[in-house]
Amino acid sequence: MKTLVIGASGYVGGRVVRAFKAAGHEVSGLARSDAAAARVSEAGARVITGDLDDLDALRPHVEATDCVIFTPMVEYATERRAIEVLIEVMAGSGKALVFTSGTAVLAKRTEGYWFDGNYGEDEPWDGDEVFRTRIPIENMVRDGSKRRIRATVIRPPLIWGHGHAPPIHALHSSARTGAVCYVGPGLNVFSTIHVDDLADIFLLAATRGTPGALYHAVSGETNFRSLAEQIAHLRGVKTRSISGAEIDEVFGPFLGPVVFASCNRTRCPRTQTELGWKPNPDRLDIYAELAHPAFMAVDVSAGDQAHFTLADALKDGRKRD
DSSP states (O other), X not given: OEEEEETTTSHHHHHHHHHHHHTTOEEEEEESSHHHHHHHHHHTOEEEEOOTTOHHHHHHHHHTOSEEEEOOOOOHHHHHHHHHHHHHHHTTSOOXXXXXXXXXXXXXXXXXXXXXXXXXXXXXXXXOGGGOTTHHHHHHHHHGGXXXXXXXXXXXXXXXXXXXXXXXXXXXXXXXXXXXXEETTSOOEEEEEEHHHHHHHHHHHHHHOOTTOEEEOOSEEEEHHHHHHHHHHHHTOEEEEEOTTHHHHHHHHHHIIIIITEEBOBOOHHHHHHHOOOOOGGGOOHHHHTTOHHHHTOOGGGTOOOOOOHHHHHHHHHTTO
């Protein structure tokens, strides 16, 4: 299967490239700079030079492929335009389109308290409306199935693995305040998945997914106080509860409210049933990941920034990519 990965230079996209290559597929990756091209090539994909600001140049590459994987998280207007063009070009082809959303659309701000909501795909939801911005784009992709596109949406939660995860980096960096911080009682829970398990789900969705389906990607969950306590132990410092304006001061206006002050618990029954996916038992221990050299190298004594602003998070594929 000829596969085009948009976002191939990023964190998730690079692991998707590797998964598709390992399965024997021919993979191309979009790159907008020399540095991005080097990462795409290193991951094993053929480099296509371009970006989402020139969608007309992307059209022939989409027409020449059997499957498009969209992994970058960009500004919503850019994302919407890109999806509109992809659906227009792919309509009637029977080709696969896999779009990356995220379970942040189901977040419930709790100020660090536990919330009992735990959602499978397409189950009734009672979270916070402010987090649902991406739902219309999800629906646009899913409606692509009505135009003979094998279109599916994947929602990952907190993604980790290989020393990369903005929330874990931010927890380590919060030690610059003298302690590793969490919000309120720190009992709010987030679902998690290892990036390589996520890449496996992309492969399954592209090859056997039901057109129009939404698939969650979940292999575990954790609360932020437990993560903070383990990181504090690793760094030899204390933990500290924060609240109010300090949430944004420490973690920033993006990760602060959307992640560290929220509860976000999901399940993936449709992913397991329809795709036959199970998490790899060797990719379940997020606590072992906390000591990864990439995180321990964060220099908190030098005032290393603890938070990712929205602009920081969007840079180079919004970190997640």
